[in-house]
C-alpha cells in the first residue's frame with residue numbers, strides 16, 4: 003500500500019513538493035501555508051543556482067570565443083524562439099490567474115487556466131522538438147562546439163523543468179476535479195504556480211542570451 | 217491578493233511583458249557593440265523582476281523570502297566573477 | 310499514528326517491524342536511521358582505509374595491486390565524504406534534536422523528511438552499485454581524467470547527484486522548521502547553539518549543493534553527449550570544472566564541521582556547569598562561516614594553473630574565514646575556565662575535538678598560504694590536515710553526540726569506564742596514524758601514491774600501526790554502546806535545554822503541550838537550574 007503510494011508519488015512529483023497538507027497535521031494551517039511558501043522559495047533558490055552553473059559557463063565562454071557565439075547564435079531560429087517566449091509568458095499569466103481564482107473559489111476558472119497552461123507547455127515542447135531535430139539533422143550536436151554545448155545543455159535542462167512543471171500542474175489539475183482545493187486550501191496551487199513561474203524566469207534570460215545577442 | 221482586482225493587474229503585467237519581449241527582439245536587430253549584452257540583460261531583468269513581483273507575489277512576501285530570493289543572485293555573481301577573474305588573467309602567468 | 314497514544318508510548322516502542330520504521334514520519338526515528346546508515350558507511354570506508362594503510366606497510370606491492378589501490382582510495386574518499394560525513398551529524402542528530410530543541414512535534418514537512426531519507430538510500434545504492442566496476446578518479450572526479458577514464462564515472466556521479474537532492478531537501482526542512490516552529494518565547498537569541506549551527510549548515514546545503522549538481526550533470530553530459538565545457542580538446546577548460554566543484558566543496562567542508570561545532574557548544578557548558586561564554590559570538594560566527602565560505606574555494610586550486618591574481622585573492626580571503634572559527638574555540642575555552650569541569654566520555658570527545666581541530670585548522674592555514682601550499686599541495690601533509698579536521702573534528706564531535714544524547718535516544722546508560730578506555734585508544738590511535746603524515750608530507754611524500762621511496766618506510770609503518778590501535782578503539786566503543794548498563798532517567802546530566810525536559814526516550818509526538826520558553830538555554834549555576 004505504502005509502496006504503491008511512493009511509486010505514485012514518483013510518477014506525480016507534485017506530491018513530493020513541500021505543500022503536503024497532511025491528513026492529520028501537527029501544525030495549524032496558517033503556519034503550514036506560509037511555511038510551504040518559504041520552503042518553495044528556498045527550493046527556487048537552489049534551482050536558480052543549478053542554472054547558475056550554466057549561466058557562468060555561458061559568460062566565460064562567450065567572453066572567450068565571441069565569434070563562435072555570434073555565429074552560433076545567428077544559426078538559431080529567432081522566430082521559433084520568440085514564439086516560445088510568448089507562449090511561456092502567456093502560460094505564466096494563466097497560472098497567476100489560477101492562483102487568484104482559487105482564492106475566490108472559482109474552480110471552473112482555475113481548471114480552464116491550468117488546462118491552457120499545460121497546453122502551452124506542450125506546444126513549447128513540440129517547438130523545441132522541431133528545433134532540436136532540425137539541428138541534429140544538419141549534423142549539429144552538443145559536441146559541435148562550445149556554443150552548441152551551452153545551447154543544448156541549457157535548453158535541455160530547461161526543457162526538463164518544463165516537463166516537471168507540466169507534471170506538477172497536471173496532478174494539481176486532476177485534483178481540482180476531485181474537489182481537493184478551495185478558498186481554504188490552495189497552497190498546492192500556489193506553490194505549483196511558483197515553480198512554473200521559475201521555469202518562465204529562466205527562459206526570459208535564456209532566450210535573449212542564446213537567440214538574440216550574437 | 218492585496219490588490220482589489222488582481223485579474224486586471226495580471227492583464228496589465230502581461231501586456232507589459234509582451235511589450236518588453238517585442239523590445240528585446242526589435243532592438244536585437246541593431247548592433248550596439250559591447251552594449252548588446254547589457255541591454256539584453258537589462259530588459260530581461262526588468263521582465264524577470266515584474267514576473268517575480270507580481271505573478272509570484274514577491275511584492276507581498278516578508279523580508280525572509282526576499283533574502284532567500286535575492287541571495288542566490290549574489291552567489292551566482294561570485295561564481296562568475298571569481299572564475300572569470302581566473303580565466304581572463306591567466307595569460308599573465 | 311493517532312494522537313491518543315502518541316504521548317504515553319515512547320518513540321522506539323510506538324510501532325514495531327520494518328515498515329513502522331521505513332515509512333515513519335517521526336523525525337526521531339529518521340534521525341536514528343540516518344545514524345545507523347552513516348555508521349555502516351563509516352565502518353565500510355574505514356575498512357577500505359585500513360587496507361590502504363596495510364598496503365603501505367612496505368614499499369612496492371604489499372597486499373593489493375596499484376589499480377586496486379586507486380579504487381580503494383576513491384571508494385574510501387567518496388563513501389566517507391558523500392555517504393558518511395556530508396549527511397553525517399546534520400541528518401542524524403539534526404533530525405533527532407532540532408524539533409526537540411525548538412519545542413515542536415516534528416519538523417515542518419515530515420513527509421518530505423521521509424522522502425529525503427529515501428532519496429539518500431537510493432543515492433547510496435547507486436553509488437555503491439559502482440562497486441561492481443569501481444571508479445579510479447578520486448572523490449573529486451577531476452576532468453579531463455574523469456572524461457577519459459574507462460571506469461564507471463557516470464554511475465558514481467549520478468549517485469552523488471541524487472544524494473545532493475536529499476541534502477537540499479533536508480536543508481530546506483530544517484531552515485523552515487526553525488523559522489516557523491519555534492515554541493512561544495524561544496526567540497532567536499535563546500535558540501540552542503546546535504540549532505544555529507544546523508541552520509548555517511542547512512543554508513550551505515541549500516545554496517551550494519545545486520552548483521555541484523549541475524557540474525556533475527555536465528560531467529555526465531561530457532561523457533554521454535560529448536559536451537565540451539571541461540574538455541580542452543574541444544576548447545573547454547578543465548580548471549573550470551575545479552572552480553565549479555570547489556564552489557560547492559569548500560562550503561561542504563563546513564557542512565561537515567559546523568554541526569559538530571554545534572554539538573561541542575552544547576556539551577561544553579553542561580559539563581562545565583557554566584553558561585556558554587559569548588553566546589552571540591558563537592551563534593553569529595556560524596552564520597558568518599556560512600557566508601564567507603563561499604569566497605575562498607580557490608585555495609584548493611593554487612597549483613591548478615589558475616591565474617596568479619586569483620591565487621592571491623583567494624589566499625588572502627582564506628585567512629578571513631579562520632576568524633569566526635577562532636572565535637568559537639576561544640569561547641569554548643572561556644566557558645570551561647573556572648567551571649567545575651566533569652570529564653565524562655562526551656566531554657572527553659569534545660575536549661579532544663577542540664585540541665585536534667585546532668591542529669587541523671592551523672595546518673589548514675599553512676595550506677591556505679599560497680607560498681606554503683605550492684610545496685605541500687598533494688602531499689601527505691594535506692591528507693593529515695584533512696583527517697585532523699574530519700576525524701579530529703567531525704568524527705570526534707559525532708562520537709561526543711552519540712555518548713551525550715545516548716540516554717535520551719535509547720533511554721539507557723552505557724558503561725562510562727569502558728567508553729573512556731575506548732576514547733583513549735581512539736585518541737592515541739588517531740594521532741599515531743596521522744601525525745607522522747604531517748612529517749611525511751613536509752618531506753615530500755605525495756598523496757594518492759601506491760608506492761613510496763624506501764626512506765619513508767618507518768613513518769609509513771608507524772602510521773599503519775596506528776590504524777590497528779584505532780581499530781581496537783572503534784570496536785571497544787561499539788561494544789560499549791551495544792551493551793547498555795541500566796535505565797536512564799529524563800535528565801542524567803542535569804542539562805537545562807528543552808530536550809532534557811521530556812522523558813527518555815521521548816514520546817512519538819514529543820510535547821503533549823507545546824512548552825513556553827522563558828529563559829536562555831544555558832542557565833547553569835543560576836536560579837533556574839536550582840529550581841530544575
Ligand code: HEM
Nearest residue numbers: 355358361362382386389390394447448692699756757758
Ligand atoms: C577511519 C579512519 C581513517 C583512516 C585510517 C583514513 C586513512 C586514509 C588514507 C590512508 C587515505 C589515502 C591517502 C592517499 O593515498 O593519498 C585517505 C584518504 C582520504 N580520506 Fe581517509 N581515513 C580515515 C577516515 C576518514 C574520514 C572520517 C573521512 C571523512 C570525510 C576521510 C576522508 C578521506 C578523503 C576525502 C581522502 C582522499 C581520497 C582521495 O584522495 O580521493 N577519511 N584516508
Ligand SMILES: [Cu+2]
Nearest residue numbers: 559562606609
Ligand atoms: Cu577549502
